[in-house]
Amino acid sequence: MVRRRFLLGWVAAICIAWCGTDEGRIWKAYLEWYRRQPIAVSDLRQSYLDHLKRSGLGEAEARERSVIVERLSRERRDELHPLFFDRTYSSAAPRFHTGPNALLVESVRELKPGRALDIHMGQGRNAVFLASQGWDVTGFDFSAEGVRAAREAAARAGVTVTALVRRHEDFEFGRAQWNLVVMCYTWVPLRNPYIERILESLKPGGLVVFEHLMDQSGSERAAPWLPRPNELLRVFSPLRILRYEDLRAEADWSWRPERIARLVAEK
Ligand SMILES: C[S@@+](CC[C@H](N)C(=O)[O-])C[C@H]1O[C@@H](n2cnc3c(N)ncnc32)[C@H](O)[C@@H]1O
Numbered sequence: 001m002v003r004r005r006f007l008l009g010w011v012a013a014i015c016i017a018w019c020g021t022d023e024g025r026i027w028k029a030y031l032e033w034y035r036r037q038p039i040a041v042s043d044l045r046q047s048y049l050d051h052l053k054r055s056g057l058g059e060a061e062a063r064e065r066s067v068i069v070e071r072l073s074r075e076r077r078d079e080l081h082p083l084f085f086d087r088t089y090s091s092a093a094p095r096f097h098t099g100p101n102a103l104l105v106e107s108v109r110e111l112k113p114g115r116a117l118d119i120h121m122g123q124g125r126n127a128v129f130l131a132s133q134g135w136d137v138t139g140f141d142f143s144a145e146g147v148r149a150a151r152e153a154a155a156r157a158g159v160t161v162t163a164l165v166r167r168h169e170d171f172e173f174g175r176a177q178w179n180l181v182v183m184c185y186t187w188v189p190l191r192n193p194y195i196e197r198i199l200e201s202l203k204p205g206g207l208v209v210f211e212h213l214m215d216q217s218g219s220e221r222a223a224p225w226l227p228r229p230n231e232l233l234r235v236f237s238p239l240r241i242l243r244y245e246d247l248r249a250e251a252d253w254s255w256r257p258e259r260i261a262r263l264v265a266e267k
Pocket of ligand 1: 124
């Protein structure tokens with residue numbers, strides 16, 4: 001009896017290991033395919049099915065694999081997010097405003113340059129602008145393509161920017177480090193520990209410049225990085241709020257006018 005249980009245990013363990021490896025292989029192949037898809041491809045499910053069939057899989061097998069990939073995509077969103085932005089930044093036709101953010105340009109016009117942090121810097125449009133104005137700029141983003149583009153843009157502009165591939169959660173913000181923190185369309189959840197770490201990292205007298213699309217759904221389950229009405233006033237209340245706007249306007253990261261929130265606040 002004990003021997004039978006032992007054997008069954010082994011068979012189960014081998015099955016789990018085999019399935020795990022197989023799923024690992026399927027997922028790896030999917031990520032390879034996914035990161036090469038132009039951002040304009042919207043029906044990824046159908047495109048992937050077509051790709052699998054072109055690669056020689058039969059209809060049933062391709063569908064079975066696509067179901068596995070859909071489940072893994074839900075379970076492993078964290079792995080897909082940076083690749084989604086890689087697809088965005090390697091696109092020949094960017095779907096966002098590639099010049100510096102207007103609120104940032106206006107906010108730093110009268111400031112003496114110091115140390116600036118560009119959170120989720122993307123392809124570096126704001127970091128390169130600040131560096132060209134004499135700021136000592138550090139930026140980070142989890143999209144390797146974005147950071148690569150930012151480094152190239154800095155080199156083309158003849159300026160120095162410290163551009164790092166980092167997940168937000170792994171970045172060392174430090175304490176009282178920055179004279180300016182840029183939060184433009186960052187997707188940073190508007191809650192602690194995210195906000196706490198950012199505020200701690202500002203020098204006394206330092207500024208936060210924030211702009212983002214707002215939540216339109218009103219749902220409790222809305223993305224935590226989309227400000228609700230007046231939410232920024234609460235989130236940044238430890239700072240002195242110099243400017244706050246909630247308006248419909250051209251948004252840097254949309255191709256139609258959107259509801260956006262803007263804030264400038266000082267520590
Ligand atoms: C809408 S884009 C804005 C990029 C840039 N700030 C701009 O305004 O052009 C959002 C950026 O956040 C980055 N991002 C999102 N979540 C992140 C995380 N947890 N860690 C690092 N970067 C992240 C994405 O890679 C993307 O570049």
